[in-house]
Amino acid sequence: MRRLAHTSLVLALCPTLALAQQSSPPADEAASPAPASEAPAADSSAPATTSEADAAPADADIDERMTIAEGKVAALEEQNTETKNDLLSLKRLKLSGYVQGRYQYQQSLDESGTGGFSRFGVRRGRLKTTYTTDWAQMMLQIDAVPAAPGVTVRDAEATLFIPGTKQQLSLTLGQMKWPFGYEAVQSSSDREMPERTRVIRAFLPDERDRGIKFAGNFLEGKVNVSVGLFDGDGIFNQGYVGSDNDKEKDFIGRAGFDLGWLSGGVSGWHGYSIAKAPSDTYRKAHTRDRLGLDAQVYLDVLPFGATSIKGEYIVGKGYWKSSGDVKVEQLGVPASGWYGLIVQNVGLTNAVAVRYDWFDPEHGKKNAAVEGRPASSNTVGTLGVSLLHYFGENLKVTAAYELPMTAAPSGAQEPHDNLFTLQMQARY
Numbered sequence: 284m285r286r287l288a289h290t291s292l293v294l295a296l297c298p299t300l301a302l303a304q305q306s307s308p309p310a311d312e313a314a315s316p317a318p319a320s321e322a323p324a325a326d327s328s329a330p331a332t333t334s335e336a337d338a339a340p341a342d343a344d345i346d347e348r349m350t351i352a353e354g355k356v357a358a359l360e361e362q363n364t365e366t367k368n369d370l371l372s373l374k375r376l377k378l379s380g381y382v383q384g385r386y387q388y389q390q391s392l393d394e395s396g397t398g399g400f401s402r403f404g405v406r407r408g409r410l411k412t413t414y415t416t417d418w419a420q421m422m423l424q425i426d427a428v429p430a431a432p433g434v435t436v437r438d439a440e441a442t443l444f445i446p447g448t449k450q451q452l453s454l455t456l457g458q459m460k461w462p463f464g465y466e467a468v469q470s471s472s473d474r475e476m477p478e479r480t481r482v483i484r485a486f487l488p489d490e491r492d493r494g495i496k497f498a499g500n501f502l503e504g505k506v507n508v509s510v511g512l513f514d515g516d517g518i519f520n521q522g523y524v525g526s527d528n529d530k531e532k533d534f535i536g537r538a539g540f541d542l543g544w545l546s547g548g549v550s551g552w553h554g555y556s557i558a559k560a561p562s563d564t565y566r567k568a569h570t571r572d573r574l575g576l577d578a579q580v581y582l583d584v585l586p587f588g589a590t591s592i593k594g595e596y597i598v599g600k601g602y603w604k605s606s607g608d609v610k611v612e613q614l615g616v617p618a619s620g621w622y623g624l625i626v627q628n629v630g631l632t633n634a635v636a637v638r639y640d641w642f643d644p645e646h647g648k649k650n651a652a653v654e655g656r657p658a659s660s661n662t663v664g665t666l667g668v669s670l671l672h673y674f675g676e677n678l679k680v681t682a683a684y685e686l687p688m689t690a691a692p693s694g695a696q697e698p699h700d701n702l703f704t705l706q707m708q709a710r711y
Contacts, residue, residue, distance in 0.1 A: 375414055375415055375416060376412070376413075376414050377412070377413045377414075377415070378410075378411070378412055378711075379411045379413075379710070379711060380408075380409050380410040380411055380710065380711060381407070381409055381472045381708055381709065381710035381711075382405065382407070382408050382409075382708070382709050382710075383405065383406040383407045383408075383471075383472075383706055383707075383708045384403075384404075384405055384406075384706070384707050384708075385403065385404050385405070385406050385477070385704060385705065385706045385707075386402070386403050386404075386704075386705045387400065387401075387402055387404070387702065387703065387704050387705075388400070388401045388702070388703045389700060389701070389702045389703075390699045390700065390701050391699060392698045392699055392700060393696065393698065393699065398698075398700070399699075399700075404429075404430065405428050405429055405430070406428070406477070406706070407426060407428065407471060408426060408427045408428050409424060409425070409426055409437070409471075409472075410424070410425055410427065411423070411424040411438075412424075417444070417450075418443065418444045418446060419441075419442065419443055419444065420440070420441075420442040420444070420453075421440070421441060421442075422438055422439075422440040422442070423436070423438065423439050423440075424436075424437045424438040424439075425437060431608055432519070432608070435518075436458065437458075437491060437518075438457075438458060438459055438460070438491065439457045439458045440455050440456075440457040440458070440459050441455065441456050441457050442454065442455040443455075448499075451499060451500045451501075452497075452498070452499045452500075453497070453498050453499070454495070454496070454497055455495065455496045455497075455498065455511075456494075456495045456496075457493065458491055458492070458493045458518065459491060459492075459494070459496060460490050460491050461487055461490060461491065461492055461511075461513065461535050461552075462496060462498070462509030462510065462511055462535060462536055462537045462550075463487060463535055463536075463537055463550040463552060463573070463575060464483070464487070464537065464548075464550050464575045464577050464595055464597065465547075465548070465577040465579065465593065465595055466479055466480060466483050466577075466593075466595060466622075467479070467483050467487040467490045468490070472708060472710055475624070475626050475634065475636035475638075475669055475671060475681075476624075476636060476638055476667050476669050476681075476683055476685075477669075477681060477683050477704045477706055480595075480620070480622040480638070480640035480642075480665075481620065481640055481642040481663060481665060482595075482597055482619075482620025482621065482622065482640060482641070482642045483595075483597075483622075484605065485602040485603060485604070485605075485618065485620070485642060485644070486573055486597050486599060486602050486603075486618070486620075487517075488517055488519070488603045488605065488610055489517050489518050489519050491517065491518045492513040492514055492515065492516065492517050492518060493513065493514050493518075493527075494511050494512050494513030494514060494532075494535075495511055495512055496509060496510070496511030497509070497510055497511065504541060505540060505541055505542065506538075506539070506540055506541075507538075507539045507540070507541065507548075508536070508537070508538050508539075509536060509537050510534070510535070510536030510537075511534075511535055511536065512532050512533070512534055512535075513532065513533050513535055513554075514527035514532065514533070515527070515531065515532065515533030515554045515555075515556065515571060516528055516556070516612075517603070517610075519608075519610060520603075520610065520612070528556070528557070528558060529555075529556065529557035529558070530557075531554060531555045531556065531557055531568065532554065533552060533553065533554025533555075533571060534551075534552070534553050534554060535550075535551070535552045535554075536550065536551055537549065537550040537551075537575075543581070544580065544581050544582070545578070545579070545580055545581075546578070546579045547576070547577055547578035547579060548576075548577055549574075549575070549576055550573070550574070550575035550576075550577070551572075551573070551574060551575075552571070552572055552573040552574075552575075552599065553571075553572045554571045554572065555568040555569060555570060555571060556568070556569050556571050556601060556612060556614060557569075558612070558614055560614045560615070569600075569601060569614035569615035570600045570601060570615055571599075571600065571601035571615075572599050572600055572601070573597055573598070573599030573600075574597070574598055574599060575595065575596065575597040576595065576596050577593075577594065577595040577596075578593070578594055578595075579591065579592070579593045580592045580593075585627070587628075587629055587630060588627060588628030588629050588630060588631075588634070589628045590625070590626070590627050590628070591624075591625070591626045592623075592624070592625050592626075593623070593624045593626075594621065594622065594623045594624070595621060595622055596619075596620075596621040597619065597620055597621070598617075598618075598619040598646065599617070599618065599619075600615050600616065600617050600618075601613065601614060601615055601616065602616065602618050602644075604644070613644075616644075616645060617645065617646040617647065618642070618643060618644050618645065618646050619642075619643050619646045620640065620641055620642035620643060621640070621641055622638060622639065622640035622641070623638070623639055623640075624636065624637070624638040625637050625638075631673075632672060632673045632674075633670075633671065633672050633673075634670075634671040634673075635668075635669070635670060635671070636667075636668070636669040636671065637666075637667070637668050637669075638665075638666075638667045638669075639664065639665070639666050639667075640664070640665050640667075641662065641663070641664045641665075642662065642663050642664075643662045644659070644660050644661075644662075644663075645660040648660055650662060650690040650691075650692050651692065651693075652691065652692055652693040652694070652695035653695075655694070655695055655696060656691075656695050656696060656698070657689045657690060657691045657692075657695050657697065657698070661689055661690040661691070661692075662689075662690045663687055663688065663689050663690070664687075664688045665685055665686065665687045665688065666685070666686045666688070667683060667684070667685040667686070668683065668684055668685075669681055669682070669683040669684075670682045670683075677709060677710055677711060678707065678708070678709050678710075679707075679708045679710075680705075680706070680707050680708075681704070681705070681706040681707075681708070682703075682704070682705050682706075683703070683704045683706070684701070684702070684703050684704075685701065685702045685704075686701050687700050687701070687702075
């Protein structure tokens with residue numbers, strides 16, 4: 284009885300074997316071959332499991348049939364294991380990306396009609412791959428745009444999750460974002476305004492560098508710390524793209540908290556840049572440091588949508604001044620800036636964002652006028668308003684208008700550089 288029960292179980296797990304048994308002719312019929320003209324044509328499309336080689340001999344005893352059936356079950360189990368391993372590998376691999384297409388219009392800088400533009404462009408075209416296991420992660424992100432610098436590597440990270448910490452502690456080596464502040468780390472695909480604020484673009488241009496970083500979450504994620512050692516020059520420092528300009532390394536880190544409705548942190552940066560300023564006879568070490576404070580508040584008190592309020596302040600020495608694609612480090616120059624942002628959701632698919640950011644490129648220096656125009660060291664405040672509409676999870680349309688206001692003392696004429704941006708962002 285036990286053998287019969289085992290046989291029934293094996294036959295139930297192997298339908299193909301059951302089919303073979305039903306179609307096998309009786310022993311005496313099999314001994315009398317049919318005439319050649321009456322023999323059925325071979326079916327080339329028949330599955331391999333029903334081939335004559337796999338089928339049990341008609342005169343096989345019950346032990347032989349069980350051996351064949353067990354072999355088939357073992358083969359199916361092996362195939363099932365391979366399929367599970369393939370699916371597990373696919374689950375560990377994540378592909379994502381987004382494209383930001385734009386139209387921009389900037390008014391002429393003065394009454395003569397100089398400056399300004401009306402143009403279409405592709406601001407960002409990102410493709411990101413991430414592969415994560417229990418103890419390691421690889422992340423590579425490239426940016427492919429039609430304008431200079433073309434295809435570039437944005438992130439190339441190799442991460443080790445420290446064993447026994449359930450991925451709460453990690454060590455990353457490669458090219459990554461500086462662990463400083465809030466807006467520099469925030470993804471460009473999530474930002475409400477088309478570009479980061481002037482103060483962030485000055486102190487943390489391109490937001491990335493090569494280095495090593497430790498990151499940890501504590502108290503169930505309520506406290507987080509990220510600290511690292513970096514080259515300090517960023518990824519597009521003129522004359523030293525992709526490499527450090529000296530042997531000095533910069534220490535950068537942020538300690539933050541997250542209570543759900545309120546989050547924030549304190550950031551610090553200390554390092555040196557060995558270079559020759561216009562007033563230097565020889566190369567020397569110029570201090571490059573920053574201190575940053577950031578806070579974010581998330582409220583849900585209005586009946587038509589949630590509200591978020593964000594702000595950040597940075598002060599330090601040494602920043603980068605941009606002119607188009609050219610970035611020149613202002614060695615040891617003190618500067619400061621801040622921004623405040625309010626985002627009001629209207630229903631589930633619309634939002635309004637209002638932001639004001641302020642930057643002092645030479646902290647403490649009095650504003651001045653040069654030949655009837657504001658000096659390049661004058662403070663600049665920028666008011667921006669943005670309307671957003673979400674077409675589902677994959678498409679966001681943004682219409683933004685920004686009004687830069689440069690300090691213009693002594694009757695200097697402020698430049699007319701208001702900017703309108705229409706952006707469509709598609710992501711997956």
